[in-house]
Amino acid sequence: MSPLPAQQTAPPAADDKAARPAGADAASAPPVAANWRGYLRVGSILAETPSVKTFRLLPPSGDLLLPFTFVPGQFLNVAFSIGGARMNRSYSISSSPTHREYVDLTVKREPRGAVSRHIVDLLKVGNQVEAAGPVGRFTFDGTEADSVVLLSAGVGITPMVSISRYLTERSWPGDIFFVYTCRTPADYILGGEVAALQRRNPKLRVAVTMTRAEGTDWNGPRGHITKELLTRLIPDLASRRIHLCGPVSMMEATKAILAELGVPPDNLKTEQFGAVKPAPAAAGTSLKPTATAAGPQVTFSTNNKSAKIHTDQTVLELSEELGIGIEFSCRIGTCGVCKVKMTSGEVTMAVEDSLTPEDKTNGIILACQAKPKGDIAVEA
Ligand SMILES: Cc1cc2nc3c(=O)[nH]c(=O)nc-3n(C[C@H](O)[C@H](O)[C@H](O)COP(=O)(O)OP(=O)(O)OC[C@H]3O[C@@H](n4cnc5c(N)ncnc54)[C@H](O)[C@@H]3O)c2cc1C
Ligand code: FES
Known part of the structure; x- marks a missing residue:
C-alpha cells in the first residue's frame, strides 16, 4: 500500500451548506x-x-x-x-x-x-x-422493552457501550444484561468504562468471558459465550429483547444458541460489522469481467455506460467492472453509502435495512444488494 498522507479530507467548500459550521x-x-x-x-x-x-x-x-x-x-x-x-x-x-x-x-x-x-x-x-x-436501526433507548440483553465480542462492544452509557445516564429502571467476550484482558475494549458504569448502575449486570486467558491474571469466566453461560446469567432469556454484535463467526454461533433457547426472531436485533472479504476495489477502479455475462442489461445513465450483468452479480459489482465509481462501505446492506436512484426496471435486494420508506418511494436502491429482475437503468 502506498504511504498514506496524514490529512485525508479537505475541509468543506465555503458554499457547501450541508458541511458549513452553524x-x-x-x-x-x-x-x-x-x-x-x-x-x-x-x-x-x-x-x-x-x-x-x-x-x-x-x-x-x-x-x-x-x-x-x-x-x-x-x-x-x-x-x-x-x-x-x-x-x-x-x-x-x-x-x-x-x-x-x-x-x-x-x-x-x-x-x-x-x-x-x-x-x-x-x-x-x-x-x-x-x-x-x-x-442505523440497531438502536435501543429504553422505550422498546423493559429489559435488554447486550451480547458482544471484540470491537462489537461499541454500540453496547453507547446504549449502556445512555441508559445509565437516564437512570433507566430496567435490567441490562451485558455479556462480552474477547481474547485476553489486554483486548477488553472500553473495559474501564464498562466497570465505571457498573459501579454507577446497579441494574447493569456485566459478565465477561475471555477465550485466551491462559498466562494472564484473568480469574473470570473463560471460553466463548455458551448456552450454559447465558442460561446461568440471564433468567427468562427468551422473553427479553436481545442485541447481538461481533465477528461473523461469533454471531452465527450465538444466533444458533439463542434459537436453541427458544428466543423468537423478533426479540433479536443484530448488527454485522462487515463481511469477510478481500481488499475491496476502490471507487472508480475498473475490474475486468471474467466471463461473458448473459443477464439483464444495466444502464448507468450518468456515465453513459451499459452492460449485461452476470448471474448473482450485484449492480455494485457490475459498476466496479465498468469503472462507474459508485461509493460503498459495508457491502451488506447496512450503511446506505451505495444508494443510487433506479429510473426504470425492478430489482431484488436480500437486505434493505438502510432504505427509508421515502427512499423506496423515490426509487432508491442499494447497489450492493440489488440484483436486476430484468433490464434496469440507474443514475450513476
Ligand atoms: C454498521 C457498522 C458499524 C461498524 N462499527 C465499527 C466500530 O465501531 N469499530 C470498528 O473498528 N469497526 C466498525 N465497523 C467495521 C468498519 O466499518 C470497517 O469494516 C473496518 O474498520 C475494516 O475496514 P478496513 O478498511 O480497515 O478493512 P478492509 O480493507 O475493508 O478489509 C476488511 C477486512 O478484510 C481483511 N483484508 C483486507 N485485505 C485482505 C486480503 N487481501 N486478504 C485477506 N483479508 C484481507 C482486513 O484485515 C479486514 O479485516 C463497523 C461496520 C459496520 C457495517
Ligand atoms: S455498501 Fe453499505 S448498504 Fe451498500
Whole structure:
C-alpha cells in the first residue's frame, strides 16, 4: 500500500451548506436528526488497547453542539481519500447521545485494513473527518422493552457501550444484561468504562468471558459465550429483547444458541460489522469481467455506460467492472453509502435495512444488494 498522507479530507467548500459550521447559532438551532453530512474535528485520541483507539470528534470549529442527534446504537459513515481513492467505512458511536458536544468512534486497527489502519495510525488531533449520518436501526433507548440483553465480542462492544452509557445516564429502571467476550484482558475494549458504569448502575449486570486467558491474571469466566453461560446469567432469556454484535463467526454461533433457547426472531436485533472479504476495489477502479455475462442489461445513465450483468452479480459489482465509481462501505446492506436512484426496471435486494420508506418511494436502491429482475437503468 502506498504511504498514506496524514490529512485525508479537505475541509468543506465555503458554499457547501450541508458541511458549513452553524457558528454561533449551533446551540439554538434545531438538531439535524438524519442525513447530515459534513466535517467533524478530532478533539482527542485515547488508546483503548494495543490495536484500538477512541477518537473524540467535535463539531466544526466554533460550534458548541453537534449538528445532529442520534439514538444509542447508531453509526456514522466516514470517508477518506487514501492513495488517491475515496473510501467509505462505518463506525458505531460509542458515546452517549446525552453528550451533544461530541461523538466518540472507537476503531480497531485491522492488520490489512485499508481505512482502519489509516485512522488508527495516522489520524491526529485537529484533523477534519468527513462524516455522514447518523445511520442505523440497531438502536435501543429504553422505550422498546423493559429489559435488554447486550451480547458482544471484540470491537462489537461499541454500540453496547453507547446504549449502556445512555441508559445509565437516564437512570433507566430496567435490567441490562451485558455479556462480552474477547481474547485476553489486554483486548477488553472500553473495559474501564464498562466497570465505571457498573459501579454507577446497579441494574447493569456485566459478565465477561475471555477465550485466551491462559498466562494472564484473568480469574473470570473463560471460553466463548455458551448456552450454559447465558442460561446461568440471564433468567427468562427468551422473553427479553436481545442485541447481538461481533465477528461473523461469533454471531452465527450465538444466533444458533439463542434459537436453541427458544428466543423468537423478533426479540433479536443484530448488527454485522462487515463481511469477510478481500481488499475491496476502490471507487472508480475498473475490474475486468471474467466471463461473458448473459443477464439483464444495466444502464448507468450518468456515465453513459451499459452492460449485461452476470448471474448473482450485484449492480455494485457490475459498476466496479465498468469503472462507474459508485461509493460503498459495508457491502451488506447496512450503511446506505451505495444508494443510487433506479429510473426504470425492478430489482431484488436480500437486505434493505438502510432504505427509508421515502427512499423506496423515490426509487432508491442499494447497489450492493440489488440484483436486476430484468433490464434496469440507474443514475450513476
Ligand atoms: C454498521 C457498522 C458499524 C461498524 N462499527 C465499527 C466500530 O465501531 N469499530 C470498528 O473498528 N469497526 C466498525 N465497523 C467495521 C468498519 O466499518 C470497517 O469494516 C473496518 O474498520 C475494516 O475496514 P478496513 O478498511 O480497515 O478493512 P478492509 O480493507 O475493508 O478489509 C476488511 C477486512 O478484510 C481483511 N483484508 C483486507 N485485505 C485482505 C486480503 N487481501 N486478504 C485477506 N483479508 C484481507 C482486513 O484485515 C479486514 O479485516 C463497523 C461496520 C459496520 C457495517
Ligand atoms: S455498501 Fe453499505 S448498504 Fe451498500
